[in-house]
Amino acid sequence: MIVLVVALLLLGIVLGAVAQIPLPLSLVLGALIGTWLLVFAVRERMGAQRRSR
Structure with a gap:
C-alpha cells in the first residue's frame, strides 16, 4: 500500500511540474x-488470486 501512495505522490509532483x-x-x-x-x-x-486458492 505504501508503494501506491508513493507512486501517487510522485505522479502529483510530476503533474505539478x-x-x-x-x-x-x-x-x-x-x-x-x-x-x-x-x-x-x-x-x-x-x-x-494465489492467496484465495
Whole structure:
C-alpha cells in the first residue's frame, strides 16, 4: 500500500511540474509512472488470486 501512495505522490509532483518541463519529457514521465502502476496492479491481482486458492 505504501508503494501506491508513493507512486501517487510522485505522479502529483510530476503533474505539478508539467508547466515547467517540456511536453515530451512530461509524456515520457507520465508513461513511466503509468507503466509502474499497471505492473503494480497486475502483481497485486496475481497475489490476491494465489492467496484465495
